[in-house]
Amino acid sequence: MTVATTLPAKVALAAGGTGGHMFPAQALARELLSRGIAVMLITDKRGGGFGPDLPQVETYRIPAGAMAGAGIGKKLRSAAQLALGYLRARSHLKRGGAEVAVGFGGYPSVPTILAAAHRGLRVVLHEQNSVLGRANRLLAPRAGIIATSFDRVEGIAAGDRNKIRVTGNPVRPAVAAIGTRPYAVPGEGDALRLLVVGGSQGAAVFNDVVPAAIAQLPEELRSRLRVHQQVPGQAGDTVAEVYRGCGVAHDLAPFFDDVPARLAAAHLVISRAGASTVAELAAAGRPAVMVPYPLATDDHQTGNAQALVEVGGGWLMPQSDLDAESLCKRLTSLLSTPALLARAASCAHAAAHLNAASDLADLICGIGHGNGDRLQPGSDNGPGTDNNKEAAA
Structure with a gap:
């Protein structure tokens, strides 16, 4: 027998300022708002909020210090920032009336989730990566549910x-809309579109290796290639000179603000393997050569990439093994075999969790029940109207 229960009136989201944490938080906020549940966001000074698309979301900024650092002075300053952030988060949660708190990892989520747990709120954590992050590792004992992006996640204690x-x-x-359209398999003589991105900060190693590899491709492939590459820093002119020298059409920029459109047009992607990148490659159904960032905490990007490789959706090239010759060989093989690209695109899309935001919202609404009961909205669950607040720390 299904038991109806009132939905939470308001949910607090705790997320750091980077896209890897903010993108899934924003997707969840959109889903919750569509269900008539109000949302508040608590972040640090780096967090720009969700922008004009979701003006209903109350946004508060609190101090938040990194949990680790060299030197006693830095550790003391971080502890002071965390303590102040905790007090301000506790105040915002009380005044905002949140009933559930969702943490998306990163050290800025720690004060808010600790404050939520101490206030007796229901707590959900969302882990984007294949290895539980340090913040979520600290907070896991206080959570009722740990929602994960991958089937296998390392670093979770046996008791959790x-x-x-x-x-x-x-x-x-x-x-997500890209994956609703078939992958456009390039025909003989068609343009081959390569998208090269390195996350929000780019990947400097791509500036050297990718152009050098492309310059070594067979002329038949170079003449068809269209490279769209994110080039951070001051390397744009140098990279462009290489492409002009080998006759490859190119579009370079320090940052692309239209990644979905470029991803939709791409036949192949070269990228890092951050959690959001891997999730978007799968959702869009785009094959990728992934080069994990070697300094990522606990090498979690390698685990992220391996999850997509194991289902046939891409190829892993460790940065330690990445050079122009090896990448040229890989690109030659892939770009010369459209059927291989198409198969990887299909496998990537088949592995995507297309209802992730909805499934996460279901968990948040049903937390504490654990029996799959369907919850029904209460009469006072609509989001407020004068909630476009900015509380600067």
């Missing part, structure tokens, strides 16, 4: 494994 629910990593609607 019963809390795991696999939801996937929510992606932007514009990216």
Whole structure:
């Protein structure tokens, strides 16, 4: 027998300022608002909020210090920032009336989730990566549910494994829409579109290796190639000179603000393997050569990439093995075999968690029940109207 229960009136989201944490938080906020549930966001000074698309979301900024650092002075300053952030988060949660708190990892989530747990709020954590992050590792004992993006996640204590629910990593609607259209297999003589991105900060190693590899491709492939490459820093002119020298059409920029459109047009992607990147590659159904960032905490990007490689959706090239010759060989093989690209695109899309935002929202609404009961909205659950607040720390 299904038991009806009132939905939470308001949910607090705690997320750091980077896209890897903010993108899934924004997708969840959109889903919750569509269900008539108000949302508040608590972040640090780096967090720009969700922008004009979701003006209903109350946004508060609190101090938040990194949990680790060299030197006693830095550790003391971080502890002071965390303590102040905790007090301000506790105040915002009380005044905002949140009933559930969702943490998306990163040290800025720590003060808010600790404050929520101490206030007796229901707590859900979402882990985007294949290895539980340090913040979520600290907060896991206080959570009722740990939602994960991957079937296998390392770093979760044995006592917390019963809390795991696999939801996937929510992606932007514009990216999810790409996967609803068939992958455009390039025909003989057609243009070959290569997208090279390195996350929000780019990947400097791509500036050197990718152009050098492309310059060594057979002329038949170079003449068809269209490279769209994110080039951070001051390397744009140098990279462009290489492409001009080998006759390859190119479009370079320090940052692309239209990644969904470029991803939709791409036949192949070269990228890092951050959680949001891997989730978006799968949702869009785009084959990729992934080069994990070697300094990522606990090498979690390698685990992220391996999850997509194991289902046939891409190829892993460790940065330690990345050079122009090896990348040229890989690109020659892939770009010369459209059927291989098409198969990887299909496998990537088949592995996507297309309902991640909805599934995560279901867990949040049903937390504490654990029996799959369907919840029904209460009469006073609509989001407020004068909630476009900015509380600067």
